Amino acid sequence: MNVQDARRMTQAPDTHATSPGYMPGWGNDFETEALPGALPQGMNSPQKCAYGLYAEQLSGTAFTADRPERTWCYRIRPSVKHSARYRRIEVPYWKSAPHAPADVTSLGQYRWNPVPHTDEPLTWITGMRTMTTAGDVNTQVGMAAHVYLVTESMVDSYFYSADSELLVVPQAGRLRFFTELGIIDLAPKEIAILPRGLVYRVEVLDGPARGFVCENYGQKFDLPGRGPIGANCLANPRDFKAPVAAFEDREVPSTLTIKWCGEFHETEIAQSPLDIVAWHGNYAPVKYDLDAYCPVGAILFDHPDPSIFTVLTAPSGVPGVANIDFVLFRERWLVAENTFRPPWYHKNVMSELMGNIYGIYDAKPEGFVPGGMSLHNMMLPHGPDRDAFEKASNSNLGPDKLDNTMSFMFETRFPQHLTEFAGKEAPLQDNYIDCWADLEKHFDGTRGGV
Numbered sequence: 001m002n003v004q005d006a007r008r009m010t011q012a013p014d015t016h017a018t019s020p021g022y023m024p025g026w027g028n029d030f031e032t033e034a035l036p037g038a039l040p041q042g043m044n045s046p047q048k049c050a051y052g053l054y055a056e057q058l059s060g061t062a063f064t065a066d067r068p069e070r071t072w073c074y075r076i077r078p079s080v081k082h083s084a085r086y087r088r089i090e091v092p093y094w095k096s097a098p099h100a101p102a103d104v105t106s107l108g109q110y111r112w113n114p115v116p117h118t119d120e121p122l123t124w125i126t127g128m129r130t131m132t133t134a135g136d137v138n139t140q141v142g143m144a145a146h147v148y149l150v151t152e153s154m155v156d157s158y159f160y161s162a163d164s165e166l167l168v169v170p171q172a173g174r175l176r177f178f179t180e181l182g183i184i185d186l187a188p189k190e191i192a193i194l195p196r197g198l199v200y201r202v203e204v205l206d207g208p209a210r211g212f213v214c215e216n217y218g219q220k221f222d223l224p225g226r227g228p229i230g231a232n233c234l235a236n237p238r239d240f241k242a243p244v245a246a247f248e249d250r251e252v253p254s255t256l257t258i259k260w261c262g263e264f265h266e267t268e269i270a271q272s273p274l275d276i277v278a279w280h281g282n283y284a285p286v287k288y289d290l291d292a293y294c295p296v297g298a299i300l301f302d303h304p305d306p307s308i309f310t311v312l313t314a315p316s317g318v319p320g321v322a323n324i325d326f327v328l329f330r331e332r333w334l335v336a337e338n339t340f341r342p343p344w345y346h347k348n349v350m351s352e353l354m355g356n357i358y359g360i361y362d363a364k365p366e367g368f369v370p371g372g373m374s375l376h377n378m379m380l381p382h383g384p385d386r387d388a389f390e391k392a393s394n395s396n397l398g399p400d401k402l403d404n405t406m407s408f409m410f411e412t413r414f415p416q417h418l419t420e421f422a423g424k425e426a427p428l429q430d431n432y433i434d435c436w437a438d439l440e441k442h443f444d445g446t447r448g449g450v
Contacts, residue, residue, distance in 0.1 A: 020183035022241035026223055026286070032182070033074075033278035034245040044072045053277055054078045058180075060195055060220065060283035069220070071181065071281025076249060082199070082256060082273035086265040089257070091125060095419050096163065096262030097133035097142050097217070104423035106132075106415065109382055113427035114171075114371025117208045121152045124175075124202035125159055125257060125264075128213070131422040132353060132375060134414035135323075137163050137217050137262045141316070142414045143324050145353045146213040147373070147426075150175065153203040156252055158273055161259040164215045166194040167312070167326060169408060171357050171371050173209025175202055177285065180276045182243025184287050188357060189406065191311075191326075192287045193221060199256070199273050200285075210371060212355045214410045218323035221312040229296060235311045239292040242284045248272040290357075290406065293328055298336040303344060306409070316413055325350075327409040329361065334400045341400075342392050345383030351416045352376045352409050359405035363388050367429065368407075374432070378415050385435040 023030050033039040038053065040046050045055045053074040060069040100106065115129060127149040135142010144164075150173070168177075170188045177184045177192060179200035186192050188211075194200065223235060250272040257266045293311060298304055309327045316323040334341050342363045354361075358370045363384040368374060376382040384392065422428070 020185055020246070021244040022287070023244060024238050024241055026237035026240040027282055028242070029280065029282045030242050030284060031278075031280035032245040034247055035277050038074055038245075038278035039280060040074070049074055051277065058197060058281075058283060060197070069281075069283040071279050071283040073180070073276045074278040075180075076247070076275035076277065077271070079199075079273065082269050082271075084267045084269060086258070086267045089264050089266045091128070091264045093130060093421055094125070094128040094146070094259070094264070095130040095133055095421075096137040096144060096215075096259075097135050097417070099130075099133040099262075099419060100417040101420045101423075104418050104420050106377065106417040107380070109374075109376055109380055109433055110418070110422075111368065111374040111429045111432040112372055112422070113369065113429060114210070115147045115149065115426055117149055117151065117210070122149050123152050123154050123157070124148065124150055125154075125157075127151070129421055129426070130419045131373065131426065132416035132418060134351065134412050134416045135217055141218050141323060143217060143410065143412050144215040145373075145410050145416065146215060148209070148211055148213055150202065150204055150209040151207050154201040156254040156272075158199050158201045158254060158256045159258075160197060160199045160256075161194075161215075162197060163259050163261065164217050165196045165220060167214040167216065167221065168192045168194065168211060169213070169355065169357070170209065170211035171355070172211070173204065174206040175209050176205050177202055178246070178248075178274060179243065179285050180274055181279055181284050182246045184243050184285055186287060189290050190287055191290060192285060193312075194285050195220075195283055198285060201274070212373075212408075212410075214324060214326065216314050216324055219315050221314045221324070221326070224310045224313045224325075229308070233294040233296050235288065235293050240286045240288050242286050245276065245278055246274075247277050248274045290328060290330065293330060295328075295330060295332045297332060297334075298339065301337050301339050303336065303339060303341060306343065318413070321413050322350075323412060323414075325409070325411040327411060329405065329407045329409070331401070331403050331405060334402055337397060339397070340392055341397075342384045342388050345381065347379050347381040349378055350411045350413060351378045352382075352411050353416060354407055354409045357406040357408065359403075359407075361405060361407045362402055364435070367432070367435065375416060375418075383436075386438050386440070389439065
């Protein structure tokens, strides 16, 4: 997309625009300007920028990375003017790894009903509820899984995480993320990635809003290697959308909150920090419509590993082992012959936190409801409940459309530890483990075959 196209799509410099513009592509080098001629051509740091702007680089990787990720920003004030003396503040429900309360067990198969809204007014920061943590935020490995409950917009209040990028998965309600690099509107069946270090505020477009967040401490999310799958299907790069430039020029007392090494710090500033008039680069927020995900699967027999449903992956230092995989289970055709079609019983080295966006999950037709979650930690067995097993073992195996379903999984190589909120306050289903209690013994040593 050239600068003129982006300019036509851009927003006016106020906070009331209703139709954000986007540029397509994953990992692209974008360029966009909200005022004509604001973006320098042929160089990054001219002696004097147009409109009296300041040039500033936002780096998402080390300068010497094989493919450095950085964005050049042309802003009304450099970001040091949006930073003053900080004071530490308490955000009691947002936790970071390592976090394993001694009186909260993390061993077991767990499932939760949807975390309910209350009458308490909650913003993006105060409404975050951490369910699990894994790894170590200080050494930049692992993740945390959260539920967000948002009822109020952030007013003259801004936030960024120095710890992590955030993968946002809405389940109910619509939010607007007004970021330094532009505006992203987000609804259920969409996701967004908010990069580390990017300043934004969150507004409620349709509330109350609830959803899930995967906080990635490690290497950035990327599209998975497709291997034998080839160049097509899964999540295609063109379907990811980055926002066009939009800015605020507002002189109003504001607060900026930063998450840094698991702690929260706040500073008072005299203006909005969302003042980038033009930018170019490959380090930017993106959104993605999950309806654009094209699953692949077995077309003759057997049930493949769930890795074929990977939307995004954050690599670890071990080849083939992810720091995090984001996996999607959506509508699809089931056609495999002579095959047990739901996920099989298993235990593995990865820890799996699942969430239900809408509909019924085929391996758990009862109890795993929209807005709910489950956790199956590393090397703990899990699989279909009795009803799902019996139905799948005895059904007619003609082509069958698995419809009205969308669930996801945050999968990590690290054990996920429950927070005190997850173990004591969230609506934990105490009887979840009983869903396997009535599995029957079918063994008969007197007959072979099926």
